Structures are given as structure tokens and as C-alpha cells.
Amino acid sequence: MSNITNQSLSEILESIKSKKISSLELTQAYIKNIENAKKLNAFVTTTFDQALENAKKFDNKPNNEKLLNGIPLAVKDLFCTENVKTTAGSNILNNFVPSYESTVTKNLWNNGAFLLGKLNCDEFAMGSSNETSFFGNVINPIGDHLVPGGSSGGSSSALAADLTPATIGTDTGGSIRQPASFTGTVGLKPTYGLCSRWGIVAFASSLDQAGPMTKTVNDCSIMLEAMSGFDEKDSTSINKKKETYSKNLKDNIKGLKIGIPKEYRVENMPKEIDELWEKGKKILKDLGAQLIDISLPHTKYALPTYYIVAPAEASSNLARYDGVRYGYRSQKGKDLIEMYENTRSEGFGDEVKRRILIGTYVLSSGYYDAYYLKAQKVRQLIKKDFDDSFTKVDAILTPSTPSSAFKIGEKANDPVSMYLNDIFTVPVNLAGLPALSIPAGLDKQGYPLGLQLIGKALDEQKILNIGYAFEKNCGYKNEIKKWWS
């Protein structure tokens, strides 16, 4: 039983079902791992007592009809959890305890899982390295000097270090897929509207989407099935019949057409990334898929477009953190304006302030047309590129990131170089499409690299199937030495 925590979610579920292990034993094993992994700084809050309680409850009355029976799960600290502090990685919410549960986490609990703790993340999900968190940076279990990616860096780190059997993150411009790629794990950004945004601390409303982060593609399908679904409390939620992704998971991808976009071969991209991409193509081809060269001509505008749209929405979404009703309030200041200024100056970190400033600027009168409006137009063109391509192909294969995990501090003072890390992931958010990052190999330093499969809107099943087939034939295995314990 000592190795239960390095198994996949589906294996663990099997063990619970066959009573090889109790939920309590499982939970205790994770608690032990978490207590030994404080160096990673993956958790902001732990809820061990509550988790042990829930595990016992399950063991007393086991019920195996749901998807996640008896499973303790840690989640990104961007999901509001009832009576459990929710910080979004920010000082401004350092003392915030919601009285409500986000729809996505509620769906998980309704499927038999329970909360193990809240995972560190970049402040308000703004970052690609988990270095912007008020609670300090998270360390990648791959190496003590490496970032785990971001913004769901606590999630990727905890998952790779066996501190949770699976987890969920949010992805506004790559915040699930990039950390998954950096830690050798699987991450899915679902179609915009598939998972409810209700109760998730908002970053950029038109881009934010919650999704699963797991050790295997099968686990990913189970988690997606559990967390997704129509929610009338979110006006952008898609009203459609729930799918059974795990039951329908197939590894036969013969005849599927896979698009290879030429624009994703960017300048100065490390040779290893290119080689990895070639390897991926070969695996899919060997499985009977057909590779088709495609063009997504507006790709080069995706990053600048994203860095107008996302900050614009964020500047407005974050206006509510004003010290008036909840959260941090500065005690300094002689009037309302000074209270605002001090609260927000002390409550927000530099990256959040930077994006609020950018967002405020691009929406200001006189600049709106040149920036925000133009960005919206380009966004339509980017979406159209994908629409056009999907008349010819079933899915698109690209690298997930232009590099493997970088060093802590390496890009912290160079926001543009940090932003460039999202170059392959942001177009998908702008187009509202689903995309899966799967581990595909290692670079010469031995750090994991991922490939990205992009699907049509609501075509999660297809990219999961391709990923599933890929995973079986890729031979990738995460072998992490537990140097921290």
C-alpha cells in the first residue's frame, strides 16, 4: 500500500472499489506526503481534519456508483470553497472565507470526492511560473531550482509530487496546459462554457475556463466528466447533454486527420521542441492518423491580442477588490479615495498591478478603438482560422510550450519573455476551443515536454481519444525522485 499515491486516479478508484484500500488510508497517505513536501510550497491551505472526516464517512457507507468515490482532492485556490479560505494567491483575499461553493468543486463533491486542501497559484491566475503568488513561489518536483509553470503551478506541482491523485486548475491563456507540460502531467482546457465559471475568482471572463490536471488521459476524462455540466448561474455556460467521456474513451484513431500548423514553428524555438513535435507526428501517423499541413495565419497576433483582451477584462473584474465589503482593507488613508489607493497598493502584487494598468489603458477613451476594439477584431480572425482548419482536420497537433521548465527567477524581471511562454496556448483560449497537453518526452536536461492537441468546440472526446492512443504508444513515464522529503 505504500505506493498507492503514485498510482493513477483510475487505479486508485479501482483499489477503493475492491476495498484494497479504504478512503481513510488513502487520505492519510496523501496527508503524510503533503506534510513531507512543505518545501514545494504547493498548498496555501490544508483541510486535513475535514478530509479525514469525509473519508471515514465514506468508509462507513461506501457507495461506488459515482465517478470519484472516496477520493480526496486538492484544488487550485481560485475556486471558492464554502467555509474554507479562498485567496486566489493574493494578499487582498488573504482573509476571505466564502460562504458558497463553486459549481465545479460542488460537482466534484457531488461525485463522491472531498477537499484535501487549496493549492497555490499565481496571484489572480496572472503568471506563467507561480512566482507572482502572495504565498511565495512553488517548486517543480522535477528539480528544486525549477518553476512548476503557472498559473496552476501549485496544482501541477502537487499532482506530480503525489500530493493529490488528480486536481483542477483554470486556464485563461495556458494556465493548465503549460504547468502540465512543465511537470510531465496531463492537462485539459475544455471548450469555453463546458465548465461553469460560477464561484471561480475571475481573471478574464471571456477566456477563463476550469479544467482537469491528471496523471493519465483516462484520469482526465473521468475528472472532466465529473466537473463539467450546464449551470444556469453562468450565462456563458453551454446547455447540452452531459457526456460520458471515460466510458467512451477509445484508442483507435485510424483515419483521423491531424492538422500541423506551420505557424507554430516559431523563430528561435529550441531544436528539442521541434524534434518532440516530429516524434508526436510519427506516433500519430503510425497509429493510422493522416497528417495534414494547415495554416493558421493570424497566430502571430494571438499573443498581443491576448495581452490586450485579458488585462482589459481583468482591470474591470478586479475593481471589486476595494476593501469595502470583504478581503483586505488598509488602515491608512483619510478618505475613501485614499482607502482605495492604499488597499489596492498593499493588497495587489506587481504583476496584477501591471495588468490592471495595461487593461485600464487599453479601455480608456482615445485608446479603446486602437487597442481593445482592434484586438476583438483580430480575435475573430484567429477564431476563423481555426474554424476554417476544422473543415479539413479532426484535431491539431502543436507543442504545448516553446521550452521546458525554466529556472526560478529566470524570467521574473522580464514580463515579455514570461508572456512569450504562452505563445502556443493563448490562441486556443481566444478561440474558445478545447486543448489537451500530454507529456511526450524529455529535453536533454531531462525535463518533461508536452504536446498539445487542439479540438473543435465541444470535441473533447476526440482529443481525449487521440491523447489516449498517443499516451499508450509514447512510452513517457514520469520518474521523479522525491528529493524534498
Place this chain on the structure above:
Amino acid sequence: MSKEKFDYFVKGDKGKYEVVIGLEVHAQVLSNSKLFSGSSTKFGADPNKQVSLIDSAFPGMLPVINEECVKQAVRTGLGLNARINNYSVFDRKNYFYADLPQGYQISQYKNPIVGEGKVVLDMPYGSKEIGIERLHLEQDAGKSIHDMDPSSTYVDLNRSGIALMEIVSKPDLRSPDEVNAYIKKLRTIMRYLGTCDGNMQEGSLRADVNISVRKVGDKNFGTRCEIKNVNSIKFMQMAIEYEANRQVELLEEGKQIDQETRLFDTKKNETRSMRSKEDAHDYRYFPDPDLLPLKLEQKLIDDLKKSLPELPDNKKERFIQEYGLNSYEANVLVSEKEISDYYEEVAKLSDKKLAATWMMGDLFAMLNDKGLNISNSPISAKNFAELVQSIKSGEISGRIAKEVFEIMVESGDNPKKIIESKGMKQQSDPKELEKMINEILSKNKDKVDQYKAGKEKLFGFFVGQVMKLSGGKANPQLTNEILKKLLKG
């Protein structure tokens, strides 16, 4: 009615100035819950008792449009003869204030739900059409209370998120009287539609007033000032009066008018500058990404159109046609839906014209005296109709009717019962009257002789004697006829 001439100008030494006014009316939508949340909209609750997590902008909360509010806006648009837009967009208007929890107001900017329309005013100088520029839906803010504590401000979020319709007029108004008529007309239309209760004391109807002046004959508009949030018609009129004179004075002195936002100080009866154009907020409007564009199916609009109640302008026409009322009477009787309902009930059971006269005379005077409105009138429509009929049929005279009316107000009783029990019925039996008159004539032979000799003034004396003898109940018309006949003989 003779038509007066429009005459509202501000006179300066250098000429006569016309006052150009446009209004932005904020009308609270009648709905049980708020525009984007399920909280109650009832007036008068304790502070912060009608506030959901959405209204107070907790992290991760999302707005969901209240369909009833959308329908109310469409109904109002239809009532204003306006174009309904099948596609409209909710935008965020960003600014910081303690009673604005989200840090933005959800409003409609470039694509409002209702486009151009019009409202017709009946002015003493004829009817006048006022253009409607647009109507859009938006959230109300909360309320900051500054006078509860010397060093803190308190915030009440009960109003936060309540649906408002902002109705923007074209700059077609030219006088405080027209503003008065316009607001009242809007209010009447919305009350007919049941889309806004129009209660200005409770803040259900407020307005921002845009004013500029120009020399009579000028084609171009002058620089305008906006007076924010005036909450009574009286104050609007006072503010316009003050502001128009202020602007004319500046122009006469050869000075410029600054485009600015001003406040009306109700205690000092003056407007003063709140912020200049340079300090104007940059609201950074952009489409709210939490809400999809609002797409209305034509069928919904058509169905709402079919189910609209009869509106005041149509009702007025019908009252003129059907009940033979003049324009003035019809206008008064359609001014409130409840009044028109009352009138129609009375008119069905009695003389239509006489009913109108009595309603607009004695009934309204009584309600006004007692501070009541028609819906809590002590006299029911049915009883009022019986009273009118009793006058019409000659059962009682107009003078007696006034007495009966008084008793009805006090007791709420049926007029027939009052007339019976107090013996107030008019004496209309010609034989009885003749007997009475003969008695009087024989007692006053000298006066009869004088009358016959040409002193015709004495006719009034005889009538008076008949009334005295009958205790005021003699039918005056019959009395006159019989008296004339007998005096001739």
C-alpha cells in the same frame, strides 16, 4: 378651447433666449427581483436586507439576466412607439464608488434594447411631439449614507442591482411646463403598462436634466450643462429656471458656458458645479464578458405588443368618440389608469357627459381635499353612477345632489338609500306642484298684479316661495314652466 401661444423665453438685454432641454429619466422597472439576481426589490426594507452575493459582488459571482425586466423594457419601448432592437448588448461602465460593489455598473451603451420613439404632449398651445432617443436597461447602485456617523460612511446595498430603464429624450423640450407634461406623460404611460410605479418619493423616477440656451432664431445648440439626479418635477422646474437664467447672464456678459455636470441645491434653489468636462469620468465602457448579447425573437416582441393594454393616447381618442367628451375632459380622465377605469365604470351606468363633469368637479375636489386618490375614494364607482343618474333623471336637483354627495363621502352609503331615508327626492309631480303654486299665488295677489303689470323681476320671488314651501325639493324646471303658465292665465 382657445389656443394660447407658447411663451417661455428668457429675456436678456441683448435679446430673447430659447431654453433647450433634454431629459435622461431613470425609471425603476416594476419587477419582483433585481436585474441580474434573485433579490427582492421591495421598497422600505431594513438596510442590506435585500442583498445577494451577486449584488454585493463577491468573488466569482456572475450576473444572470432577469427575463421579466427585459419584457418590461420592451413593453415600455412599445408604449413609447419606439423601435425594439432584436440585438442589444450589456456593457460595463467602470468607476469606483463605495456603493458600487462591482466597481462597474452593468448598463447598455452602444446597443440599447430600445431605439427611437416618441411621446405626444398636450400643451395649451396644441399638441407637441417629443422625440425619444433610446431606452436602455441598467443596474441601480446602492446608497451611501454620510450623516449617520461623523467619521464613517455607511452603505446600504438594497437598491444595488435593481433594474432601471434610462429613457433619453431628444433635446425637444422648451420650458419647465413641457418638462412637467413630459414627465407626467411618461409616468402615465409606464403606469398604464405596469412597467414602473412612477413613485418619485421612493426614487422610482428620477432625472438628469440637460439644459442649454440660444438666441431665438438660432439654429445651433448652445453649450449644455447637465443637472444630475433631480427627484421631483418641482425641483426640475426650479433647476431649469435657475440654470437657464444663469446661462443667459453669462452669455450677456460675453462669457462662455462651460460644459459641466451640476448639482441642484434644493435648499438654496441654485445649481452649482460638480465636475467640469476635463474632470469627466472615463467610464471605459466595454461589453460585459459575463453576459451574452441579448437576442430577442420577433415573436416575443409581437406577443408583448398584442398583450399591451390600451394606452392613454388611444384611450383619449376613444373617450372623445365614444363618450362625447371634449379633448380637455378626455385628457384629464385618462391621466391615470385608475381614473379612466373609474370613469368608464361610471359612464357605463349613467350619463357619460354629466358623469365627466361631476367627476372632474366635486369628486376630484373632495379627493384632493382629503389627500386621497381614486383607488381609495370613499365613493364607489357604482354609487357615483347612481348619483349621476339621479340628477339626470330629475329625481334630485343639482343642489340636493351636493348634499347627497357629502353624505355619501361620510357614510359610503348608496345615494338612493340616502335620498329615500332623508326624503330628498325632488318634487316632480305637476299636479302637486300646481297645487303648491296656486296656493302661493293666491296668498300674494298684490305681487301677481304687479307682475302682470310688467314687473317681471318678481318671477324670481315666486320661484323662491315655491322652493321655500317645498323645502328645496321642487323640480326647478317644472316649477318654472307651471309658474309661467299660471301667471299668464
